[in-house]
Amino acid sequence: MDLAPTDEQRAVQQEARRFLTTQITRERRLAWDATPDGWDADFWQAVGALGWLGFGLPATYGGHGASLLDLGLLVEEIGRAAAPFGIFAAIAGGLALASLGTPRQKREWLPALARGEKLLALAIAEERATENPAAFVTAVRGRGGALRLTGEKRYVLQGVGADAFLVAARDGRGVSALLVPADTPGVTVRPSKSFGKDRQSTVRFRDVALPATAVAGRRGGAWPPLGRLRERLAALLCADMIGGADAVLEMTTRYVCQREQFGVKIGTFQAVQQMVAAMAIDLEGARHVTRQALWRLSEGVPAVRELAIAKAWTGRAYRDITLAAHQLHGGAGYVVEHELHRYSARAKEAELRFGSTEEWLVRLADVLHVGPDGA
């Protein structure tokens, strides 16, 4: 048992924190709110130069080969700063191609993804399906060299600026993953508006013609790997959440120590102290169930139970922490000039993404095997 980050892990976190604190100013954030990508080119180049986008990618393809735990510790800092969620999306796209792509696709794309020169967006969820591949409407047809892709994907992060999409499509009885360049005829991208102000799109594929080389991995065999990818992304998202929750607790503590009413700091009120303590309790549990899940996934030991616990608990905890923070900040934290709402919306979104608290509790119940015939 060793619950402390290594010196190296700590150095990565400190460097990230320093970078994000200096780069993300209030003015810049407001300017970013009006851009299609959610950032400016200088910022994105700087992120690429830091190597974050290739941090978890194999060294043979220009990455750093970091474990999921190492990557999670970096993502904690991205969450702490409420940095553009597109960074997470770009990391996710790289991880997806690294685990599903053919050697040729990896050679062609991963080094550019690692440097931030290209962006790959994951396109899995649909209006009526998120985790049951049999319910996907998007489908690929055809044999040999001529494939046809039709369907619509939703909530695609960074869809507008993406150079390509990794699309999950029904393929006969199975599911195939397809690497589709954004400029392929028949692909249209329509931006959606999310309350977390991250950049999402609906991406439509209208009888898109693709070569056989577009298939990532084995034809019809993409679902188990995509399911596993989703689990790893859920764990990474938990890391984003505990970083964010930490920041929210810190800003709330600072505020109640400064704000005065009735001639005293409101932090002296017992009602306030009880609430702040409850936030700290929720967070402490979240931090360690999250890191435990990341550690287990990194070690390759069974992790479904721990991951389910991490996502279910952390999703709820982060949401509750942000709502308590609103209560304690009052009007001061309610205006858009304050950063709090960025965390609050991100928390609620994160609770819904990659399986909600309730969905993961269903999964957790399944692994307890209390039902008939061990179900």
Added chain:
Amino acid sequence: MRYEFSPEQLAWRDEVRGFLRKTVTPALVAEMRVAGNEGDGPLAGAFHKKMFEKGWWGIGWPKEFGGLGKSALEQFIYVEEMEAAGAPAMRLTITSVAPTILRAGTEEQKAKWLPPILRGDLEFAVAYSESEAGTDLAALKTRAVLDGDEWVISGQKMWNTGAHTATHNWVAVRTEPDAPKHKGISMMIVPMDRPGITVQPLWTWSGIRTNAVFFDDVRVPRDNLIGERGMGFYYAMMALDFERIMIGSVGLLRRFLGELKTFVRRTRRDGRPLGAVPWVRRALADLEMRVEVGRQIGLLNAWLIDQGEVPTKEGSIAKVYVTELNAHLASVGMEILGLAGQLAPDDPAAPLHGRLQWLYTTAPMQRFGGGTNEIQRIIIAQRGLGLPRK
């Protein structure tokens, strides 16, 4: 980072587990269910004797005093296994009194009191609270006045659990009436066979007996004042530090949850398996999650102690979290048991031998005892997060 026990820690766990498998017999477990206070029966007494002989009641003590010098994490593992096996709980003598003597006592006091404690010859009750001094412990009024070579004690203590069976009492008394209230208290060892002590039973909702104890000019030798005069309040607070490792353990809850799952697997209600009922599955998953979160909080706490830190914030977090979870698990668990859940432990039809009902009635005491959870949250806010006192 490593979220797993080391091979040495696993070996220690297996050693403890193997010993308990042989020692915690079904007869002992059955005795503990019917004995009013857990661990008061003869089989529990024999178990305690065995633990003393093995030196396992002093696993965290330094080796020079007959302990095993185990780390906080090893103690955590040990407590978790004890709870999981349903073994009699460690007594306050071991968890609270002895460690304080070890830290605060003079060399003579350590030599006098610690060896017989580790042999199991002495059994202490702890007398802190009074009718008018509960959460505000420093307001206590029981006083001790020096008369020659003896302290003369008079006053009344409440919630003095175990005073009717103990050989000694560990009593917080006011020795410096003119000092500020926190600085006028000392810790005194009072043999229970001294004249002037009256023990009155107080029966609680949980079935556990505690006591009101009256001291009427009770005389004890001067050297029974442990450590320094006027430091008693701080010693009492320090003693709570030692209890943190135990407080952070969810071994008992893991056992109850496991039994609850077994119950669900074997039970049909209204024509279908209970394990197929959505709300039951959801409730069990939720408990599984909450217990695991508690386990991580407890592990963090023990790990921090091994890093040489005094985890004030984390200790209070563990206390609040685990005691709230006790109450929650008992309540939800009884709901899963259905109407059978309200059967008393001594009813033969009570599922899980009525243990969840026992937990339901003992959980309130854990929430308000050992520093109320509201006070713990204030500690987290003020000492952990720096919120202002005034």
